Amino acid sequence: MSVEAKKRVPLSRERVLAAAVEIADAEGIDALTMRALAERLGVEAMSLYYHVANKAALLDGVADAVVGEILAAVTPTSAKDGADGEESGDPAPGLTASGAPSSDPSFDWRATLRTRVLAARAVLLRHPWAPPLLTRPGAFGPAAVFYFEGVLAILVRGGFSYDLAHHAIHALGSRAIGFSQELFTPGDATPDESDEVLEELAAQLPHLMGMLSEISHDDPASNLGWCDDQAEFEFGIDALLDGLEAARRRTSV
Amino acid sequence: MSVEAKKRVPLSRERVLAAAVEIADAEGIDALTMRALAERLGVEAMSLYYHVANKAALLDGVADAVVGEILAAVTPTSAKDGADGEESGDPAPGLTASGAPSSDPSFDWRATLRTRVLAARAVLLRHPWAPPLLTRPGAFGPAAVFYFEGVLAILVRGGFSYDLAHHAIHALGSRAIGFSQELFTPGDATPDESDEVLEELAAQLPHLMGMLSEISHDDPASNLGWCDDQAEFEFGIDALLDGLEAARRRTSV
DNA sequence: GGTGGGGGCGTACGGCGTAAGGTGGAGAGG
């Protein structure tokens, strides 16, 4: 016990973000100040700046940490213990061996997506301060990318073309995904990474890469700002209105 | 000329809010500080506190001002030339003389609502800093009430029951109304007003009052916290998913 | 022509994010 008591954990970025989430959970997002965060970690405020660039970066990190929590809640078993579930554990469900998208008529995309969305919402209900953070411009980190990959996999397996799935994700937007009013706000290029790391990452995101290469005909890794906000918004409205009209007819007949 | 000479326009709440909107438009919402606002008005910062309780109240007021702008954009002709509060056009479209809701089969609620929603969005695009404000807990002022009354009138006239219209407004939520992730956050009771003023106001909001008295069986003016968040969210998802499924079928067949 | 008070002003305080430079100690090199 003396050994582990003396061991001084050296305040990593992960510890900083975890403590930030704890403060926000306990006392609200306004109580999350650099000084309060430092105090909780037994450290001075300026020491935090060695691990996060500034407060905005801290909040971005916290946002991605929450998305990571959603991701964990949504993934049945982490890939860590090797026992992947049959449902979403395959390397690339919805893809044929050639890499082209393939639909599975017996797959109930609707129920699957619904379950996932409600799980995401359940996580966010545990962090009521989080949704405003997730709508911030810089809030889309690595976890969010993987989350979208998962949603996209469901849609594609359910028979959505990449194009329609792209619209659908926009339409789901903040409500159904659980966060983010406007996804993919232009101007958030992928941060600096070496090319081979980037390529390795791309191999893990088959649907995302497929969609990107289909919708935008230039380099998928170049940028993400090809979305026509107005068109996406109108598509989302129309989908919602279709659903409402159906509900109305159901009750009035 | 004595009259037209500057009465030293004594810095009303309206002037304060208008100046606040101007600052936010010009320099962003972060530039809207009490000191900057005072300077723009040729006044000291502390003078503002005579007209707004604090910064939070200022932001609430700004939010409602933006909603008022939406309302003006959406209402064909303002009732301003008339001396008093003439109801906008018809006394109560969608209501029979008895006050019961009546539907109009020839009325295209979908197109009407779509137009209105897009108009609201257009206003918000002119104030990109506004949406986060509108999702704040205290952001629902008088203008928002009237805006909802208008949406409700469209739905009712289009054949929605009050119950379904209530769900629909929740489902439309931030996306289609143009703002507000969760409408009607519980705990925002109507501010203190004399009973007769309140009653006079209620007479101008027939649909809202009708919905309230139908959905909650107690006093409509008591509170607005009767909404089951989870149920509303699921209804919204289902409507959206219905619309997406229809879109999917449209492309895959 | 006082005079009361409503409307605007001056001062000040604590807290915020963070720029700039200092420091102790662990690990590498001689």
Added chain:
DNA sequence: CCTCTCCACCTTACGCCGTACGCCCCCACC
């Protein structure tokens, strides 16, 4: 074993924020 280096953390300080508290001027009204 000593010393040098450099990482991880600390100290100090600055300018901005919202706003509590109290003063004072000016104008309306007796």
